[in-house]
Amino acid sequence: MSPIALSLVVASAATVAAAMVAIPLAHGLARAEFRGKSAIETLLTLPLVLPPTVVGYTIVVLLGARGVAGRWLHAAFDYSILFRIEGAVLAAAVVSFPLLYLPAKAAFRAVDRELLETAALRGAARWQARGPVSLPIARHGIASGAALCFARALGEFGATVMVFGWQPGRVTMPIAVYSAYEQGRLMEAFPIVATLTVLCFGLLVVINRTAFERRA
Amino acid sequence: MTLHPNGPAARTPSGGARRLAAAAATALAAVLALSAAHPPLAPPAAARVDPPLRVAAAISVRDALTDIARDFERSTGSGVTLSFGSTGQLLAQIREGAPLDLFISAAHEQVDALEREGLVAPDTRRVVARNQLVLITPRDRDDRRDPAREQHELDAGAAFPSDAASPSDAHPGRPAHVRGFAELARPIVQRVAIGDPRTVPAGAYAQQVFECLHLKQPLVRRVVYGANVRQVLDYVARGEVSAGVVYATDARAALGRVRVVAIADDAWHAPIEYPAVTLAASRRKEIAARFTAFLTGPRGAAGFMRHGFATPGASTTQPGELRSAAPRGSNDHRTASPHEPRP
Numbered sequence: 001m002s003p004i005a006l007s008l009v010v011a012s013a014a015t016v017a018a019a020m021v022a023i024p025l026a027h028g029l030a031r032a033e034f035r036g037k038s039a040i041e042t043l044l045t046l047p048l049v050l051p052p053t054v055v056g057y058t059i060v061v062l063l064g065a066r067g068v069a070g071r072w073l074h075a076a077f078d079y080s081i082l083f084r085i086e087g088a089v090l091a092a093a094v095v096s097f098p099l100l101y102l103p104a105k106a107a108f109r110a111v112d113r114e115l116l117e118t119a120a121l122r123g124a125a126r127w128q129a130r131g132p133v134s135l136p137i138a139r140h141g142i143a144s145g146a147a148l149c150f151a152r153a154l155g156e157f158g159a160t161v162m163v164f165g166w167q168p169g170r171v172t173m174p175i176a177v178y179s180a181y182e183q184g185r186l187m188e189a190f191p192i193v194a195t196l197t198v199l200c201f202g203l204l205v206v207i208n209r210t211a212f213e214r215r216a
Numbered sequence: 217m218t219l220h221p222n223g224p225a226a227r228t229p230s231g232g233a234r235r236l237a238a239a240a241a242t243a244l245a246a247v248l249a250l251s252a253a254h255p256p257l258a259p260p261a262a263a264r265v266d267p268p269l270r271v272a273a274a275i276s277v278r279d280a281l282t283d284i285a286r287d288f289e290r291s292t293g294s295g296v297t298l299s300f301g302s303t304g305q306l307l308a309q310i311r312e313g314a315p316l317d318l319f320i321s322a323a324h325e326q327v328d329a330l331e332r333e334g335l336v337a338p339d340t341r342r343v344v345a346r347n348q349l350v351l352i353t354p355r356d357r358d359d360r361r362d363p364a365r366e367q368h369e370l371d372a373g374a375a376f377p378s379d380a381a382s383p384s385d386a387h388p389g390r391p392a393h394v395r396g397f398a399e400l401a402r403p404i405v406q407r408v409a410i411g412d413p414r415t416v417p418a419g420a421y422a423q424q425v426f427e428c429l430h431l432k433q434p435l436v437r438r439v440v441y442g443a444n445v446r447q448v449l450d451y452v453a454r455g456e457v458s459a460g461v462v463y464a465t466d467a468r469a470a471l472g473r474v475r476v477v478a479i480a481d482d483a484w485h486a487p488i489e490y491p492a493v494t495l496a497a498s499r500r501k502e503i504a505a506r507f508t509a510f511l512t513g514p515r516g517a518a519g520f521m522r523h524g525f526a527t528p529g530a531s532t533t534q535p536g537e538l539r540s541a542a543p544r545g546s547n548d549h550r551t552a553s554p555h556e557p558r559p
Contacts, residue, residue, distance in 0.1 A: 065455035074455065082456045083407055083440055165451075166412065166441040182443075183414050 001169075003176040003192060010085065010160075010172060011153035014092035015100070018149050022101040023142060027134065030108035048098040055094050056162030059087070083165045088172065091159035096152035100145040107141020108134060144207045151203045155196065268295030269503050270315060274322035275300045276418075276445065276463060277345065277490060277525075281320065284519035288510050294503055302444065304415060310335060310495065317498035318507060320344065320490055323417040327491050337501055340494035344511040345525040347488040348464040349421055349480035353394055354455040355473055394459045396478045397425060401434035409451040409460040412441040417488075418448075422461035424485040449474060463488070465524040489528070 001009070029041060047055055063070040065080035073079045081087040111134050119133045135142075157174035164172070171179060173192050180189035273281050278300050285296040301309070303322045310319060310330060321327050330336045394400060400408055411419025419441065426432045426439075440457055442448035445466050452460040453473035460474075467476050492511060494504040510516050517527040 078406070080456055166443070167437075168439055168441060169437070179412075 003171050003173045004195060006170065007154055007173040010088045010092055011150050011156075013085075013089040014096060014153040014156075015146055015150040017089060017093040018097045018100050018153075019142075019146060022097055022145075022149075023104055026101050026104035027108050030105050044101055045098045047095050048102075052091075052095050052156065052158030052160075053162060056091060056159035059091060059094070059159065059163050063087075063090075082163060083167060085164075088160050088164040091163045092153035092156040095156050095159050096149040099152050100142075100149035103141045103145030103148070104138065107138035107145075110141070111137045140210045144210045147203050147207045147210075151200050154199065266294060266500075266503075268297040269317050269500055269507055270297045270299075271318045271320065271507070272299050272301070272306045272309065272314070272316045273320035274303045274306070274490065276322055276347070276465060277320060277520075279469070280345070280465075280520045280523035280525060283522065284511060284516050285507075287515055287519060288507060291515075292506070292510075294506075296507065302415075303417060313497070315497075316495055317500050317504045318492060318494055320492045322490060323420075324489060324491055325417075327493050330493070330495075335496050337494040337496050337498065337504075340501075340505065340508065341491050342493075342508050342512050343489045343528040344492045344508070344516065345490040345520040346528060347490070347525055348482070349418070349425060349461055349485060349488070350464045350467045350476045351394065351397055351400075351459055351461055351478040351480070352449070352452050352467050352474040353459050353477050354452055355475050394477060397429055397431065397480060397484075400426075400431055400459060405438065405458045407438050407440050407457040408435060409440045409442055409448045409457040411445055411448055411462075412443060416442070416444055418445050418461070418463050418466075421480075421485040421488055425461065425480050428484040468524040490525075 025044065029037065060067065060082065062068050063073070063081045065071065065074040065082070070080055073081075081090065115137070116133060124133060155174055156172075157178065160172060161175055161178075164175075166175060166179070173196055176192050177189045177196075180186065180192075271281070271285070281298060285298055288294075289296055299316075303326050306319065306321070307326045307329065310316060311333070319327070319330070327336065327341060331341075394402070394405055399405070410422040411417070413419040413423045423432075426435060440451065442451060442460075445462050448460045448462050449466060449470050451457045453470065459477075461480070464476075464479065467474060492508050494501050494508070498504055511520075512528060520527060
């Protein structure tokens with residue numbers, strides 16, 4: 001698999017994985033009030049400011065073959081998340097998670113409370129107010145969050161290189177750039193650098209558009 | 217927002233900021249002092265006027281060279297300053313004109329490059345040590361062998377612990393361990409770690425072994441690169457890979473964490489030699505030559521051998537001390553026999 005294809009696969013999977021956790025959590029926490037909520041929210045946004053190497057370290061220490069939880073997996077199934085594509089997906093998903101979670105939460109919070117109450121008055125069950133009513137209204141926020149999350153996952157290097165390592169013929173775009181740099185072959189990295197730049201530029205254009213539409 | 221440096225709001229934090237800055241400066245100074253160049257090894261004996269000989273060496277000879285340089289200083293009274301790095305890093309430093317007298321490289325290739333660029337004093341290249349490649353596997357937690365005892369055996373002069381590569385200790389119920397290079401082709405081997413062949417000489421040699429034993433194809437998609445030998449050791453020690461290929465000396469230094477299961481035959485890869493060379497820019501070529509002679513002499517050789525290196529004299533046909541416990545002609549050879557080693 002070429003670095004471009006591998007990166008697209010990893011970033012897509014990471015975005016889907018992050019969305020499956022972030023959207024329900026964002027919806028649940030947008031309006032909930034309980035003790036310890038701020039601690040949980042801080043924890044969820046922590047990867048935004050934490051160095052990716054710390055995320056990589058945590059994954060290795062927890063899920064590596066001799067890791068806290070990983071040793072059971074390794075003993076039972078001879079499985080270790082290192083060097084596997086799901087490891088790269090996990091690393092990218094954790095690092096880019098807050099970029100999807102934060103806009104999604106803001107979008108859910110912006111959904112008019114009266115609208116939800118009206119829906120309830122008109123007989124919508126709680127779950128209906130949750131999904132069918134809130135989701136379409138929050139879709140712009142979620143979409144721009146997902147695009148940001150995808151762009152960040154595409155560029156993830158620090159945690160990915162620690163978990164996925166460096167396998168010949170199996171490198172993501174950022175790893176390919178670094179590897180070319182390390183060998184002093186800067187020109188080899190140019191096509192990948194150009195691709196990444198154009199791709200991320202396009203993504204940001206889309207994000208800015210959706211954000212603008214929402215305001216309008 | 218505009219800043220008012222004299223305003224009351226700004227004054228209060230500035231005292232704290234100044235104290236913080238002072239603390240940061242102190243910390244920085246401490247860090248700089250700690251990370252300063254490797255100090256000369258000998259005590260500043262009797263008003264030495266000559267500046268010390270400046271040697272840059274591949275990191276893999278660090279322990280051995282430190283010992284030998286200390287010995288040299290004791291016996292000659294001239295000082296030696298050592299600095300270590302990856303061969304590639306040192307090469308870049310030399311090209312940029314770092315003040316160095318002697319360069320000890322992990323491979324000839326880099327010295328060849330310097331020679332072409334006219335940065336090397338002619339006819340000063342001497343091979344000071346040789347190394348070997350070994351196959352290592354993770355050391356099980358329930359490993360009954362005692363690393364301390366193995367270390368003792370090593371100190372007593374054995375190249376590797378007596379029960380290295382002995383087939384008697386298979387763990388029933390667990391997939392058998394890899395015991396030789398040829399077994400790397402077996403499907404139970406999930407992953408094999410080597411140094412990145414493009415930047416790590418040990419990885420380049422490992423790849424030569426794979427090519428020679430026709431393992432390259434079976435191992436495709438199962439090889440993982442380490443950024444350096446230490447990372448390869450770490451992957452193996454943590455059990456993330458089934459096996460790894462490193463220098464004998466590195467494996468020896470990490471014996472508590474990994475097991476050495478086989479030694480690569482010297483015929484499977486280009487000779488692993490450490491050449492020392494005096495740099496053209498050196499103004500102390502005479503002392504550099506004396507130090508080189510010391511390295512290749514009996515005391516240098518003893519120092520290198522203490523740390524698991526073979527000496528330049530030890531040839532492939534005449535196994536040196538390093539090979540004394542090597543599984544020569546054992547199952548590794550037999551299983552590899554369909555693929556004759558490169559002539």
